[in-house]
Amino acid sequence: MKSHSLLEGSIVKGLLWFAIPLFFSNLFQTLYNTVDTILVGHFLGDASLAAMGATTAIFELIVGFATGAGAGFGIVAGHYFGAKDEAGLKKSIASSLVLSALISVVLTITAYALMPALLHVLNTPADIFAQSLTYIRIIVLFMTITVFYNLSAGMLRAVGDSLAPLAFLFLSCLINIGLDILFITRFHMGVAGAAWATIIAQFLSTLVSLGYIGLKKRILIPARHSFVYDKALVQDLGGQGLSMGFMMSIVSMGTVILQAAINNLGTTLIAAHTAARKCGSIVMMPIASVSAASSTFVAQNKGAVQYERIVEGVRISNRLGIGIALACALFVMPLNQPIIHWISGSTDPVVLQNGGTYLLVNTPFCTVLAVLLNMRNALQGLGKKIVPLVSSVIELVGKFLFSFLLIPVFGYMAVIWSEPLIWVAMTIQLLWAYSRVPEIQALKKENRTDFVYDE
Structure with missing residues (x-):
């Protein structure tokens, strides 16, 4: 297996080598929607x-499931790659393709049919x-495009290649920006133009990614005999992929509930929150990149x-994440309102004031978020399926309580404080769960947890 491995050598260098391309990949992925937001805000108005902002939580719910499932399938593939089991790797990819096709069909039909009712449930202003x-x-x-892109990216990263998805996304991001400008400012297609630009760019990214796998990463192409039903493998993929998909969906369901409460606050605050969330998502990207690298490393x-x-x-990973979070907070906090503008x-x-306040409160708590994401990804890399789901349920319950008990009383200030306080509760639960992993406990009992791999 010629792909890059995280099994030996300097851990810091290995994590950074893997995380930096992931960061730029996430950056370009986020730019799809951020560019949409900037152009829509500047050319079409509040x-x-x-x-667009009123649908953000729904978008994250659907895409989050696809992303989580692809990452989960990638973790299973990473286990086979680490064990140097090429036949098992190809079988896991074959089964992942079949499961991804089923997920795509179900997601598309269900989401399209239920969308009007869901927007009404979310109290979307008339x-x-x-x-x-x-x-x-x-x-x-x-x-389907989103599902299969995330699957191909997840498989490339499972075998240590985080650079190729970056190159594909960079090209697609440029195309997306060009199409945004063309569709919104020249063809006057409104928000539909922003949506079409995103879809076309993602489609091209998926095609290039699959073509690269066919030419350069043939280890990821399953043979015909790899498409066999293996009950244990399907259960492993289903457990890991669907648990991560549902975990991301549960997180987004909490955001959907929160969005419904925000929608009741009026169009102006929706716009403020949309802009603040876009900035927040960019701040979270380097943190999330380190934690995603940690997941592949652990797997x-x-x-x-x-x-x-x-x-x-x-x-x-925890130290890197906390350091990055502090640096981001020191940059964002003094510029909070100019960034919103x-x-x-x-x-x-x-x-400007409400969006700026969101950034002032949330960005310092990204240090907590860094540990949260690292621990959750590490547990997923270890093959733990239930613990991350429990973490997501804590988030769902927390957002439910804020939405129905606190936001009606305290307004947007309760929205601002909801996620930081929920992050603290989730982090405590994940740290406890990690300390209870049998292999980790055994090492601690043997006093074998002080290691240095970076000479």
């Missing part, structure tokens, strides 16, 4: 920006309802039965 429905229905109609080393290396890798194009003081 109402159209709010129309003056932006039509625009919101148009935008999100175009997105969900082509969910490969679990396959190779190198638990001492896993412990040290998790420790280093740059993203939204709005000069409304209500938009």
